[in-house]
Amino acid sequence: MIDVMTLAGSKILGIDEPEILFGRPDLVHERYKALARKWHPDNKDTGHNGVFTHINILHTKAKQLIENGKWNVPGELSFKTKAGKEYVLRYFKTFDFDLGKAYLSDTRITYVIKKEFADLAENANKMIGALKYQDKEEEKVISKYMPSIKGYYETSDEVILMIDKPADLIRMRDLLEYSKGKIDPRHVAWMISRMLHHASYFQWCGFSHNDLSMDTLFVCPEHHSVCVLGGWWYTTKFDEKPIALPTRTIDNAPSEFISKKLAVSGTDPELVRLTAREILGNGNGIHLVNDPEIPKSLTNWLRISGHGSALEDYTQWRDKIVLDAFGKRKFRVMPISAKDVYSEKTL
Secondary structure (H helix, E strand, O other): OOOHHHOOHHHHHOOOOHHHHHOOHHHHHHHHHHHHHHHOOOOOOOOOHHHHHHHHHHHHHHHHHHHOOOOOOOOEEEEEOOOOOEEEEEOOEEEEEOOEEEEEOOOEEEEEEEHHHHHHHHHHHHHHHOOOOOOHHHHHHHHHHOOOEEEEEEOOOEEEEEEEOOOOOEEHHHHHHHOOOOOOHHHHHHHHHHHHHHHHHHHHHOEEOOOOOOOOEEEEOOOOEEEEOOOHHHOEEOOOOOOOOOHHHHHHOOHHHHHHOOOOOOHHHHHHHHHHHHHOOOOOOOOHHHOOOOOHHHHHHHHOOOOOOHHHHHHHHHHHHHHHHHOOOOOOOOOOOHHHHOOOOOO
């Protein structure tokens, strides 16, 4: 068990599970009092308003978990299905998303979706299950970047969606944070290639993913691959109305979607551009022009709207933009691994 009194304020701010900070239910009161004394703003030596506020938030959550009988052992997710089966999952990282909470382990990502979003969970299950391929060769190439459902369960108040995840994958947001808010443009280039390739595949399948983002995309630096493991709850067939959409997508959707209110082929490539700008350190693109490390042709391409077609965008990117920006294609080693990013799997 960790000694929470020695944790740096930055570490405490990075904790979003009360179980990690307080350990066991019987330790909550004692640990809270000690931490509150140390981090209270009135403490001239160690006081910090932000850390103190975060501790109070976690304390409130802790009491609610205990009251509702949902306290989990740190690093373990346990649940009981409607069919009466009980499962225990080990994980090393968790993060919130629109529909609930996600848990990362070495071999899977588990999405715990609130019951009120059961229709979106079912949509993800259906759309993943309906992925199609032209032939066995294409399936062999593309399927390894698409999600494979390990389990789909219902509890009394949640839906559990488990997706296989190779151990070498890193959530794109975690990779960005490890890279201190900006990823080398040369590596962003191959990520754009992979994202546009996937968006083109989705277009061929006849749907829009609608949530290509740093939280739904997972990267393997060693093999220069990008996998689309999350966000499938928003996936919609073309010319059909989405069940729901994240605000980020609505704010950056093409004009055709805004006018039709139906899924269109131009949404995913716009989200690719947005994601690329974000991992370059500036989501709106305004400051990219002042970054000497980013080629002008890349900056210009990222700041304009696409063709309304992932296939056309991918062709232009592959045959012109990336060549103008970086010259002849060359494999550049990205010396980062999942072990580096997730070196502290538990506090």
